Each structure stands twice: as structure tokens, then as C-alpha cells.
Amino acid sequence: MQKKEIKITVELDDKNVANNIAFKADDMPNVDAVNCRAMLLSFWDAHNKDTLKLDLWTRDMTVDEMKIFFHQTLVTMANTLHNSIDDERIAGDMRDFCDYFAEKMEIKE
Known part of the structure; x- marks a missing residue:
């Protein structure tokens, strides 16, 4: 079995507002973490038949x-x-x- 990892790093200010969002994936071996201004992340919880969401954007967006x-x-x-x-x-x-x-x-x- 093969595993891949995606790492998301969120920098927050003192009010917990995102200053920077960055991601890096195993499939991007020759690329540094990519900085972003926004992200929408959804996971399907089959047990509860519900979508788990994480939506973030920086003040610069x-x-x-x-x-x-x-x-x-x-x-x-x-x-x-x-x-x-x-x-x-x-x-x-x-x-x-x-x-x-x-x-x-x-x-x-």
C-alpha cells in the first residue's frame, strides 16, 4: 500500500485570523510549499452522511x-x-x- 501526505500550514495573527496559508504535497518533491490566500477543504463522513468543511482565507484575499x-x-x-x-x-x-x-x-x- 502506498501513502501520500499533504501538509497544510496556517499562520495566524493574534486574533486567529489567517495571515498565510501554505501547502506541500509528496507529489511535489522539487517544489517548496506553495503560499495561498484561500482554501476550501471538504471531507465526506460516510458514517454520519455529512460533509466536514474547513474554509479559510487570508485578509489579503x-x-x-x-x-x-x-x-x-x-x-x-x-x-x-x-x-x-x-x-x-x-x-x-x-x-x-x-x-x-x-x-x-x-x-x-
């Missing part, structure tokens, strides 16, 4: 960056949904929502 971050996350979720349940119809509906979201947030390319 701008509103415009957050809009783009959410849009890109939603697009990725639509792709993951398609790959995991192989339902093009519902994944397409989600992609349509992503287009709508981008338009409403005024980030449409």
Missing part, C-alpha cells in the same frame, strides 16, 4: 480574487461530478450555473 476562486472551484466541482457519477446532464446544468455565476459576479471572460 481580495473580493475580486474570491469571486474568481469560487467560480473556478464550482467549475472544478462540475467536472468532478461528471467524472464521479457520469451524468452529463446534471454536470451540464452545473456548468450552466457556473456561466451564470460568472456573469452575475462580472468575471465573465
Whole structure:
């Protein structure tokens, strides 16, 4: 059995607000830890049929960056949904929502 490790480091200020978020993974051997301004982490608890979430962002994360971050996350979720349940119809509906979201947030390319 193979194991991989992902390490997430969060630096907090004296009010427990994130100053910096960094991650490093075993699959990134020649790369130093990558600094980020935001992260969304979800785990599925099968026993309780519940999602465990950890959502963090730094004070440096701008509103415009957050809009783009959410849009890109939603697009990725639509792709993951398609790959995991192989339902093009519902994944397409989600992609349509992503287009709508981008338009409403005024980030449409």
C-alpha cells in the first residue's frame, strides 16, 4: 500500500485570523510549499452522511480574487461530478450555473 501526505500550514495573527496559508504535497518533491490566500477543504463522513468543511482565507484575499476562486472551484466541482457519477446532464446544468455565476459576479471572460 502506498501513502501520500499533504501538509497544510496556517499562520495566524493574534486574533486567529489567517495571515498565510501554505501547502506541500509528496507529489511535489522539487517544489517548496506553495503560499495561498484561500482554501476550501471538504471531507465526506460516510458514517454520519455529512460533509466536514474547513474554509479559510487570508485578509489579503481580495473580493475580486474570491469571486474568481469560487467560480473556478464550482467549475472544478462540475467536472468532478461528471467524472464521479457520469451524468452529463446534471454536470451540464452545473456548468450552466457556473456561466451564470460568472456573469452575475462580472468575471465573465
